[in-house]
Amino acid sequence: MTLRVGVVGGGQLARMMIAPAVELGIELRVLAESEGMAASLAATAVGDYRDTATVLAFARDVDVVTFDHEHVPQDVLGALVDAGVAVRPGPHALRFAQDKIEMRTRLAALGMPQPDWAAVTGRAELQSFLDDHGGRAVVKTPRGGYDGKGVRVVSAATEADDWFTALAEDARGGALLVEELVDFSRELAQQVARRPSGEVRAYPVVETVQKNGVCAEVVAPAPHQDARLQEVTARIGVGVAEGLDVVGMLAVELFETTDERVLVNELAMRPHNSGHWTQDGAVTGQFEQHLRAVLDLPLGSSDTAHDWSVMINILGGPLSDSLDARFAAAMAEHPAAKIHTYGKDPRPGRKVGHVTVSGGDLDDVAYQARAAAAFFQD
Numbered sequence: 001m002t003l004r005v006g007v008v009g010g011g012q013l014a015r016m017m018i019a020p021a022v023e024l025g026i027e028l029r030v031l032a033e034s035e036g037m038a039a040s041l042a043a044t045a046v047g048d049y050r051d052t053a054t055v056l057a058f059a060r061d062v063d064v065v066t067f068d069h070e071h072v073p074q075d076v077l078g079a080l081v082d083a084g085v086a087v088r089p090g091p092h093a094l095r096f097a098q099d100k101i102e103m104r105t106r107l108a109a110l111g112m113p114q115p116d117w118a119a120v121t122g123r124a125e126l127q128s129f130l131d132d133h134g135g136r137a138v139v140k141t142p143r144g145g146y147d148g149k150g151v152r153v154v155s156a157a158t159e160a161d162d163w164f165t166a167l168a169e170d171a172r173g174g175a176l177l178v179e180e181l182v183d184f185s186r187e188l189a190q191q192v193a194r195r196p197s198g199e200v201r202a203y204p205v206v207e208t209v210q211k212n213g214v215c216a217e218v219v220a221p222a223p224h225q226d227a228r229l230q231e232v233t234a235r236i237g238v239g240v241a242e243g244l245d246v247v248g249m250l251a252v253e254l255f256e257t258t259d260e261r262v263l264v265n266e267l268a269m270r271p272h273n274s275g276h277w278t279q280d281g282a283v284t285g286q287f288e289q290h291l292r293a294v295l296d297l298p299l300g301s302s303d304t305a306h307d308w309s310v311m312i313n314i315l316g317g318p319l320s321d322s323l324d325a326r327f328a329a330a331m332a333e334h335p336a337a338k339i340h341t342y343g344k345d346p347r348p349g350r351k352v353g354h355v356t357v358s359g360g361d362l363d364d365v366a367y368q369a370r371a372a373a374a375f376f377q378d
Contacts, residue, residue, distance in 0.1 A: 002027050003295055006059055008049050009068025010037035012342035012351065013271050013287075016279070018042050020288035026295070030068075031058045038342045039068070052079045059085045066248060066294045067270055070097040071144070088196070088247040088294040089269045096244050097269045100142045100177045110243040112236060113263050115182050115255070119175040122164060126178055127157035133180045139163070140177040151213060153181060182263060184255035188222055189274035190237035192250045193289045193299050200241060201289070201302040202234040203282065208253070208274050211315065212349060215273045217370075218311040220281055221304065223362060232262050240267065249290040251275060273313065273351070278302075280338040281309025281358040306358035310366045312373035314353040317346030319378050323353065330355075330375035337372035352376075 003026050007014040010032025018041055021028035031054070032043040047054035049072050056079060059065050064086040077091035096103040101119045108114065116133065119142075120126045130137055139160050141150035154160055160176060167174055187210060191203040204221035222229070233254060241250045251272030253265040275286035284292075284300025292299055317323050323341055330339060334357070341353035353376065357369040 004029060004062040004064075005291060005294065006031065006062035006065045007039070007042075007068055008055065008058070008065060008072055009033070010039040010043055010046075011068045012038040012344070014039035014042065014068040015342060016271070016276075016340070017287045017291060020285065020291055024288065024291060026291055029058070029062055031055065038344055040343070050076065052076050055080065056083055056085075059083070064088055064294050066290070067094075070094055070269060074098070090245070090247065093244045093246045094269055097267050098143060100140055100266075101175060102142075103267055104177065106244065107240070107264055110239060112240065112243075113261065115263050115265075116180040118178050120178050121167075121175045123157040123161065126154075126160055126176070129178045130155070130157060136181045138179045138181055140179070142174060142177050149213070182255045182265075183258050184263075185258050186222075186256050187265070188233060188254040188256055188262070189218070189272070190233040190252045190254060191272065191275045191278075191286065191302075192234075192237040192241045192246075192252070193248070193286075193293045193302065194241045194246055194250065195293045195299060196247050196296045199299050200238050201299045202237050203275065203278065203286075203302045204304055205230055205233040205254075206274055206277065214313070214315060214349065214351070216313050216315065218274050218277050218309075219362070219366070220277045220309045220311070229256075229262070236262065236264065240264070248293045249275065249286050276340070276354050277309040277311040277356050277358075279340070280356045281306055281311075307360045308362045308365045309356055309358040310362075310369040311354055311356045312369045313351055314341075314355065314373055314376045316348045316350055317352040317376055319346065323376060326375045330372050333375070334368050334372040336368055339372065 006029045008031045014030050015038040028042045029044040030039045030042045031045045045058045080087050104117050136155045139152045187208045189208050190205050194200045206218050206220040207222040209217040237252045249271045251268040255263045271286045271290050279285040283303050338356045344352045355373040357365050359365045
């Protein structure tokens, strides 16, 4: 009997599950938001992921439902569970990826290292936090933000007035999240895979480089690390996965501070941009691993397949011609580069693909990856 996985969301993460699903003999079905999305090759339905009836109809004939994003409302997730659908990760876990204040509260209860933070409901509370933290802080909308959206660095409480106004007009109400402005030396990401039966595998910690709030480059494993760093980050990743009962892939974005502490920044309960290197640089890529995990199949090795891998996001892409026109030149010049495109129309800052190069010399690997990605920029 063929196992069937339903993916809610038709973006590039669902698209990149298609190849490993074929290799594993899994039938992949996708509920896409609209026609022609990145995962259109596997889209078996088009509809609104916020509509309970639509999602229930899509899930009727699959063995498990998982996600391309974390925006499916809790009432829809609850209806799936009530209907007996296996939802992985479940709504009890996804709530902590959907609401940053709930995430911070739960991580604090688990004893995870975090920046100083507070939930603030108005200008006076925000100003008090600023006064206690050197006059600058990071303000985040608790729900709906990603890739730098819903995040501001502020030095005066008035700079968040529009967000407070929006909260006051929102029937759900709530607060904004304010965090200390962390003095970090670099950003890291720790990925973990976990299946319902409890098996967990941690990938090597990686270094990430952000550009305008979007991940632009990943180096795997993170250079200049010692055994202590890998032990600490893996312990955090596994602790979060188990403490929140995450099933599937989990990415824990981290700050390494100038005084060598490691603090949790964000969580993603799905395959993640920081793990795209695993497609070509690890024994088991994150998309295959996610499918294994949500189906409760034995997990694959999370070891690296090469000494180094560097992944570069293609952000925006060419404006003067098509992405396709650049392929031949990039392939000819950099035959070691693995080029992945998402079937998306280019626009400034949009993720339309990525390039990964793996090998034994980090300087050469980084050069080849950056040079190959440069073919897709004007």
